[in-house]
Amino acid sequence: MSRLAAVVWDVDGTLAETERDGHRVAFNLAFEALGLPWRWDVARYGELLTVTGGRERLLRDMGIHAEAPALLSEREALARRLHERKNQFYAELVHGGAITLRPGVVGLMAQCADRGVRMALATTTSRTNVAALLRVHLGARWAAWFDVIVCGEDVCHKKPDPEVYLQALAGLRLGPLQTLAIEDSPVGAAAARAAEVPVVVTRSVYFEQATFDDSIAIGPGLHDRAGWRPVLHGARDDEPVSLDDLTDWHAQMDSVSQFS
Structure with missing residues (x-):
């Protein structure tokens, strides 16, 4: 494993x-x-x-x-x-403050940084848009949070093509099963799975009712523990999803047929 x-x-x-x-x-x-x-x-x-x-x-x-x-x-x-x-x-x-990070995101990122779990961005939006968002919320040195950043202008084919994830894996020098993707859309999840990266889905507004295939966990957001499948235990429902939860899901992925 x-x-x-x-x-x-x-x-x-x-x-x-x-x-x-x-x-x-x-x-x-x-x-x-x-x-x-x-x-x-x-x-x-x-x-x-x-x-x-x-x-x-x-x-x-x-x-x-x-x-x-x-x-x-x-x-x-x-x-x-x-x-x-x-x-x-x-x-x-x-x-102007019109867009905030989703609750639970910064806390989970901080746990990754504190415990030596590396992070990457794999997005097909532009680097300009990524920088605009994260400079406001993570500070001027936002890029230092991530070992690898792959954006739309870095790829020839956008999601659901796996190219953005394949580039991220190459930059991290890791195999896909050493990583875990966090996505919100069927197109994004499909891109990760095509690169054989296991996926946790945190549903966004536009994909609250969407169907997702082959995710190792799916829920309404990182801000609380209610509504997740597999069910989260060990803390109050109103506490956020933690790095321990991601690690547990990742460890259990062999029980999902496509990872066997």
């Missing part, structure tokens, strides 16, 4: 509820800034989350808008402009 040596974190939806209250709002501000009548409400943005990557979501959505450019090259240029403006607005929202 492999010892848990590293925790690999997703960002959007996992570290913070960035999608609904951050990226979606910033996209709408970018549409307005460029004089476009498009707006993404909560439901529509949820539908677009099946597409990984901001520019990719823009290109998908342009297919239903008569105002969108006819040529693919022009659509791609517009998507780049919109995405750049969106990232600027997103950073402003983060700095």
Whole structure:
């Protein structure tokens, strides 16, 4: 049995509820800034989350808008402009305090740091957006918390492709069963599993009812122990998920057929 040596974190939806209250709002501000009548409400943005990557979501959505450019090259240029403006607005929202880290995240990260469990980020959002979020919440030296950081611009293929996890594993110089991924979405969990990394799912707002395959644990958040499968014992329900819990789940993963 492999010892848990590293925790690999997703960002959007996992570290913070960035999608609904951050990226979606910033996209709408970018549409307005460029004089476009498009707006993404909560439901529509949820539908677009099946597409990984901001520019990719823009290109998908342009297919239903008569105002969108006819040529693919022009659509791609517009998507780049919109995405750049969106990232600027997103950073402003983060700095303005509109987006906080999910409860339980910082405490679990601190336990990893204190006990020598390495950490990595494996996300297909941009490095600019990651830095904007974590500089506010972890400080100017936020990157020092992580041994490896793989972002959207570092990969050719975004989740559910496993490339982001394969790069993280290569950077950590660890085998997949020495690590554990924390994800919030079916697409992210699928990417980790395709790299043979065991997955703990902490459901986010957009994926409260989603179906997940092959996770070693799944629950509503790291902030309390109620509602998790496998059931958590040994503390009050209102206490957070701990590194000991992750270690126990990781140790029990051989009981799940795909890890045998």
